[in-house]
Structure formats: C-alpha cells, structure tokens
Amino acid sequence: MGNSSEREPVARLDVAEIEAAEEIVEQRPPGERALGEQVAAERDGGWITALWALPGFVWLGFFLIAPLVFIVLVSFWTYSLGAKSGFTTNWTLENYSRLFHDSTYWHNMLSSFETSLIVVAACLVFGFPVAYFLALKVENLRYQIALFVLALAPFWTSFLIRSVAWTYPLNYILAKVGVASFSTASVRLALIQLYILFMVTPLFFSLSQVDRAAVEAARDLGGNWWRTFREVILPQTMPGIVIGSIFVFVLTMGEYGTVLVVGGNKIQSVGTIVNSYIQLAVQYPYGAAAAVWMVLVLIAGVFVITRFSNLRQEL
Amino acid sequence: MPEGTGTLGPTSEGAAPVAPSDAKGSGLDLIELTKVFPGGTVAVEDVNLHVDHGEYVVLLGPSGCGKTTTLRMIGGHEFPTRGDIVLDGASLVGLPPHKRPTTTVFQHFALFPHRSVVDNIEFGLKMHGMPKEERRKQAFDALRMVGLEELADRKPRALSGGQQQRVALARVLVTKPKALLLDEPLGDLDRLLQLRMRVELRNLQRQLGLMFVHVTHNQEEALSMADRIVVMNEARIQQIADPLTIAMRPETELVARFMGDNNIIRGRVTAREGDRLIVENGHVRASVRSSDDQPSIGDEAMVSVRAAAVQLSDGAARAQVNSADCEIVFVEFLGDLVKLHLTVGDERMLAKVPGDRYPSLRGREGENITITWNEDDGQLLRA
Numbered sequence: 250m251g252n253s254s255e256r257e258p259v260a261r262l263d264v265a266e267i268e269a270a271e272e273i274v275e276q277r278p279p280g281e282r283a284l285g286e287q288v289a290a291e292r293d294g295g296w297i298t299a300l301w302a303l304p305g306f307v308w309l310g311f312f313l314i315a316p317l318v319f320i321v322l323v324s325f326w327t328y329s330l331g332a333k334s335g336f337t338t339n340w341t342l343e344n345y346s347r348l349f350h351d352s353t354y355w356h357n358m359l360s361s362f363e364t365s366l367i368v369v370a371a372c373l374v375f376g377f378p379v380a381y382f383l384a385l386k387v388e389n390l391r392y393q394i395a396l397f398v399l400a401l402a403p404f405w406t407s408f409l410i411r412s413v414a415w416t417y418p419l420n421y422i423l424a425k426v427g428v429a430s431f432s433t434a435s436v437r438l439a440l441i442q443l444y445i446l447f448m449v450t451p452l453f454f455s456l457s458q459v460d461r462a463a464v465e466a467a468r469d470l471g472g473n474w475w476r477t478f479r480e481v482i483l484p485q486t487m488p489g490i491v492i493g494s495i496f497v498f499v500l501t502m503g504e505y506g507t508v509l510v511v512g513g514n515k516i517q518s519v520g521t522i523v524n525s526y527i528q529l530a531v532q533y534p535y536g537a538a539a540a541v542w543m544v545l546v547l548i549a550g551v552f553v554i555t556r557f558s559n560l561r562q563e564l
Numbered sequence: 565m566p567e568g569t570g571t572l573g574p575t576s577e578g579a580a581p582v583a584p585s586d587a588k589g590s591g592l593d594l595i596e597l598t599k600v601f602p603g604g605t606v607a608v609e610d611v612n613l614h615v616d617h618g619e620y621v622v623l624l625g626p627s628g629c630g631k632t633t634t635l636r637m638i639g640g641h642e643f644p645t646r647g648d649i650v651l652d653g654a655s656l657v658g659l660p661p662h663k664r665p666t667t668t669v670f671q672h673f674a675l676f677p678h679r680s681v682v683d684n685i686e687f688g689l690k691m692h693g694m695p696k697e698e699r700r701k702q703a704f705d706a707l708r709m710v711g712l713e714e715l716a717d718r719k720p721r722a723l724s725g726g727q728q729q730r731v732a733l734a735r736v737l738v739t740k741p742k743a744l745l746l747d748e749p750l751g752d753l754d755r756l757l758q759l760r761m762r763v764e765l766r767n768l769q770r771q772l773g774l775m776f777v778h779v780t781h782n783q784e785e786a787l788s789m790a791d792r793i794v795v796m797n798e799a800r801i802q803q804i805a806d807p808l809t810i811a812m813r814p815e816t817e818l819v820a821r822f823m824g825d826n827n828i829i830r831g832r833v834t835a836r837e838g839d840r841l842i843v844e845n846g847h848v849r850a851s852v853r854s855s856d857d858q859p860s861i862g863d864e865a866m867v868s869v870r871a872a873a874v875q876l877s878d879g880a881a882r883a884q885v886n887s888a889d890c891e892i893v894f895v896e897f898l899g900d901l902v903k904l905h906l907t908v909g910d911e912r913m914l915a916k917v918p919g920d921r922y923p924s925l926r927g928r929e930g931e932n933i934t935i936t937w938n939e940d941d942g943q944l945l946r947a
Binding site: 260261262263264266267268269270271273460462463465466467468469470471472473476480481484485487 | 639640641660661662666667668670671672674675676677678679687688690691692708709710711724726727730735736739756757759760761763764767768771772
C-alpha cells in the first residue's frame with residue numbers, strides 16, 4: 250500500500266520473551282480443573298450417556314433400520330402371484346437383473362437426478378440472498394426471528410394442499426408464457442418453491458455463525474464487497490450449503506406426490522415408478538429392488554456432495 | 565518523533581488543546597468529528613485531534629466513551645455524522661475501508677478461521693492484487709517478524725491467544741498501512757502476556773516508525789505505551805497530554821477519577837494570594853496554584869492530590885494547609901507499596917507509601933494518622 254516500500258519489515262518482536270511469558274501463562278498443574286470441569290469429568294463414565302441415547306437408538310432401530318433391512322431382504326425374494334403377501338422367501342437375483350435391463354427405470358432415475366440437481370442449484374441461488382439478508386443485514390434478533398417465521402409460514406399448510414394450490418395457477422401461467430403445462434418444468438418450479446426452506450434454514454444458521462469482525466477485517470484489509478463475500482463469507486458458509494444441498498437433493502430425488510399432482514400424471518420420477526411397482530402392479534420384490542437402487546444412488550450423491558466440500562474439515 | 569504537543573502542566577484550552585494542523589500537512593487530523601447513532605445517541609462529539617506519523621497515540625476512557633467509535637470512523641467502519649478525517653491532506657470520509665491506507669487490529673483478532681496462518685497474512689496483499697510468489701515472500705517476512713514461521717500452515721484455532729494476536733498483527737503490518745489502528749489489542753490476553761506485549765508492541769512501533777492509534781480502557785496500558793494519551797468521556801475529549809502529564813496533572817475531575825488513586829478535595833475558594841488559592845471544606849484546607857483568575861473567592865473548586873504524593877507524618881502536629889488528621893479504615897498491602905484507605909470527616913482519602921513500611925502500618929485500622937502533601941502536588945481541576 251502507498252509508496253512506503255522502503256519500510257521493509259526489519260523490525261521484529263522479541264519472540265523468546267513473549268514465549269517465556271506465554272509458557273508461564275499457560276502452564277497448568279496436571280490434574281488441575283476448574284470447578285465445573287471437575288463435576289463433568291467425574292460424572293461421566295460414558296455409561297450414563299449411552300443410557301440416555303438408548304431410547305433414541307431403539308426408535309431409530311425400529312422405525313428406520315428395520316424397515317430398510319426388510320426392504321433389502323424383500324428385494325432378494327421371489328415374486329409369486331399365488332402367495333398371500335405377493336412373494337415367497339426364495340432367494341433370487343432375478344429382481345435386480347430385470348431392473349438392470351429396465352430402461353424406463355433408469356431413464357426416470359436420470360431425469361429425477363437432473364431435476365434434483367436443478368432444484369438444488371435453484372434453491373441455492375434463490376435461497377442464499379434470503380438467508381444472507383436475514384442473517385447479516387437484519388441486525389435486530391427479534392426482527393430476524395419474526396422474518397424467519399414469516400418465511401416459514403407457507404409450510405404450516407400441508408404439503409399436499411400446497412402442491413394442489415400450485416398446480417393450476419402454475420400450469421396456467423406456464424401455458425400463457427408458452428411452456429407446456431403439466432410438464433417437467435412445472436414440476437421443477439413447484440419443487441423449488443416447496444423445498445427452498447430446507448436450503449434457507451441451514452444457510453441462515455451458517456451465515457449467522459460467520460464472525461462479523463472477520464468480515465470487517467476483510468474489508469479493512471482491502472477486500473471489496475464481492476471479494477470479501479467470496480473469500481471470507483462463502484467458505485464459512487460451506488457447512489450450510491452442504492447440509493441444505495443434501496436435504497434438497499435427497500428429498501427431491503425421492504419425491505413422487507408433487508410429481509403426480511403438479512405433473513398431472515404425465516410426468517414420472519423414480520419415486521412414481523417405485524410407487525407404481527408397489528401400488529399398482531403389487532410387485533413388492535421388484536419395487537423393493539428399485540427402492541434399494543434409489544437409496545444407493547442417494548448415498549452416492551450425498552457422498553459426492555460431502556467430498557466435494559470437505560465438510561468434516563469445515564465443521 | 566512526536567512534537568511536544570502535549571506540554572507539562574495545565575493547558576488553558578482544555579478539551580481541545582491541539583489545534584488541527586493545516587489540511588495540507590502530514591499526519592492524521594480529526595476535525596470536529598461527530599457521530600450520532602440512529603436513535604439519537606451521541607457517541608462522539610466535536611473531537612479534534614492531530615496525530616503525527618511515527619506517533620503512538622492512545623485513546624483512553626471508560627466503555628461507551630466514544631473511543632472505539634472514533635477508531636472505527638478512522639478505519640471507515642463507521643461514517644461520521646459531521647466533521648472530517650484527513651490523512652496527509654486528503655479526506656478519508658468518502659472512502660470505504662478497503663480504499664483507506666489504514667488497517668485495524670480488531671479486539672478479538674478477527675482472524676479468518678478457514679484460512680491457514682500464512683493465508684490469513686497474505687489476504688491483504690492478495691486483495692491488492694500482488695502476485696502469489698511476491699506475497700508469499702512478504703507474508704513469510706511478516707511471520708518472521710512475529711516469530712511464527714513454524715506455524716505458517718496451522719489454522720488459527722490451533723493457536724494460543726497470544727499467537728493469534730501476533731498473526732493479527734502480522735496480517736495488518738504486511739499491508740504497510742500509513743496508520744495502524746488497534747482496538748483493545750491486548751484485551752484478550754492473560755495479564756503476564758499483556759505486560760510483555762506492551763513492551764514488544766511499543767518497541768515494534770518505534771522500529772517501524774509507524775503511526776499507531778490504540779484504543780484501551782486500561783490506564784496502565786495507556787501510560788506505558790503512549791507518546792500521547794487522549795482521555796475521553798461521554799463522547800468528548802477530556803484531556804490530551806503525554807502520559808506524565810495525564811498521571812501527574814489531570815485537568816478534569818473525570819480524568820483524575822478515571823486514572824485512579826487521586827484524592828479529590830471538594831470545597832470553596834476562601835482566599836487568593838496572586839496565583840495561589842486556598843480551597844477548603846469542613847475538614848481539609850488545600851493550597852493550589854491557578855494559572856488564570858478562575859475560580860474566584862467563594863466559588864466551588866476541586867483539588868486533586870495523587871495518593872502517592874501523600875506523606876505520613878506520624879506523631880507530628882497537623883499543619884495549617886495541605887494536611888489532614890485521618891482515621892485509618894483499611895491497610896492494603898500490594899507488595900511494592902501499601903495503600904492506606906483513610907477518612908477525614910465524611911471524606912475518603914488515599915495514601916500510597918512504599919511497601920517496606922507495611923510492618924509499621926499493619927493492623928492499625930481504627931487509629932488516627934496525620935497526612936501531608938506539598939503544594940506542588942495539588943492540581944486544580946475543572947468540573
């Protein structure tokens with residue numbers, strides 16, 4: 250800065266002295282604890298905590314793990330029209346090999362994937378300014394909460410009602426501007442609106458965590474608005490971006506209700522396909538295999554998102 | 565080096581003893597700087613101050629006195645309601661922070677948590693478009709300056725408070741600012757490290773020959789580091805002077821109180837011989853010199869006497885003036901010195917004597933003692 254380049258930093262702190270002082274400041278006899286610390290350390294043998302977590306584990310085990318395991322099992326069993334449940338427990342790979350050659354399924358997987366990516370990107374682009382405004386521009390905590398609740402308001406109505414409410418106006422407007430109604434575009438637009446809050450919320454909390462002094466420091470050190478945003482705010486918002494993206498990606502990939510309603514039965518997604526195998530064709534093993542594949546694709550997608558952003562390091 | 569703007573002894577102008585220099589001159593000038601926050605709070609009012617290049621100025625005052633707002637206005641983080649900020653003849657007021665040749669060391673360091681130490685230090689250079697190799701080199705020069713080369717790749721959170729502070733310092737110095745602004749830079753450090761960093765920071769500033777404007781509420785820190793101290797209270801400057809004058813010759817009651825360990829004798833002027841006044845209340849008579857004809861006989865007046873200037877005259881009879889018979893309320897031993905808390909009537913007084921006198925003072929609470937001081941140690945205060 251300026252023309253003061255002749256002032257090279259020959260000046261120096263006496264580091265030895267500073268470190269000597271620091272060493273004295275930081276030494277602490279082994280075993281010494283502050284009052285609160287001691288209590289926490291003595292109480293927690295690990296078992297108590299585990300016990301507290303038990304109900305949660307049971308709940309998750311019963312309602313999440315068990316059905317998943319069951320679906321995986323069913324996907325390896327045999328379809329049988331005569332059996333009471335529609336399948337017998339004979340082991341087979343038939344469901345998977347059939348699915349592998351099912352081009353409709355994979356075509357829908359691809360289009361769902363594309364829809365999800367577009368919706369995630371759109372939620373990010375439209376959600377970020379909202380979250381940014383709420384977290385960094387609204388100074389007053391009260392207003393912050395009020396505006397946040399206001400943003401939440403549409404989500405107080407049931408998702409089905411919102412989907413239906415969207416269907417006709419949206420398709421009407423789309424038809425007016427020359428886009429086919431009950432099309433992929435109308436489904437995507439509806440999904441963006443329905444899921445944007447799952448993006449805004451984590452973004453809002455991430456942005457609230459950004460150290461405002463660091464933002465000021467960046468400005469002070471010569472960063473204009475854009476560079477400050479890119480170099481200081483955005484990297485610190487990564488956890489929110491990742492979590493929001495995972496939410497929106499996972500939820501829209503599996504979405505079938507909105508697709509059916511807003512798409513007017515004309516549009517398909519993996520969700521609607523799986524649903525049709527189970528609800529309409531009553532082919533549980535085949536539907537289960539389709540569902541397992543979808544879960545695998547979701548896991549892969551989440552893995553890619555987290556890899557891409559180095560979430561562990563950021564958190 | 566600083567010119568002798570703050571002279572020993574009371575100045576007649578009081579709140580604004582230093583006239584802003586010619587706008588074309590060198591250095592930093594604050595001219596009638598005022599900040600009124602929305603809602604009407606006046607944070608800074610009519611602040612006039614000139615700071616030379618190479619000068620170490622400390623803004624000192626209790627919290628809420630406007631010192632930080634003043635600093636933030638210089639740095640561009642707050643916009644003045646009125647007045648001007650001029651650096652080397654050019655007004656800074658219209659410029660955003662990133663276009664000002666000033667940088668700030670923030671109170672809690674404000675390092676970028678997601679960047680390594682060296683990336684933190686490089687940031688300013690990067691923003692100014694310096695090529696990567698050159699800025700790496702300069703960043704490492706700065707790291708060497710603060711003795712942290714070995715920690716270049718760490719993230720800030722893996723550093724101790726003191727190390728973080730040195731990173732913050734290197735990060736601003738590397739941009740070679742014309743003025744360095746420091747907002748309570750030592751506030752987050754442990755006391756022992758604070759004491760060390762005072763010396764180190766001051767030394768560094770002398771070696772760099774850079775203008776430092778430092779904000780603190782710590783009196784000792786201000787006295788130990790500053791070329792000049794600006795004492796502020798309730799949005800206004802109370803006194804600008806070198807540390808010796810601030811310590812020995814406080815001009816206002818606020819300064820005398822805020823600097824601590826000053827006896828303030830309130831009374832009325834009962835006599836005047838030339839420039840010598842007698843100020844007395846029911847318990848104490850003090851003589852003091854006044855440079856002008858205020859106050860006149862009958863006026864209320866305040867005289868400040870440093871606790872360290874008070875002498876104990878055990879056994880001797882009380883003198884006519886500058887003396888008092890006190891009761892000892894508490895004997896406080898502080899190692900190097902003993903602080904005697906005294907009362908005379910309903911007035912509280914303080915005396916500080918060398919620590920080796922503790923054996924003869926210990927346990928004497930409730931006893932009477934006579935104290936005296938020299939006329940030269942009395943200082944007439946403005947209200």
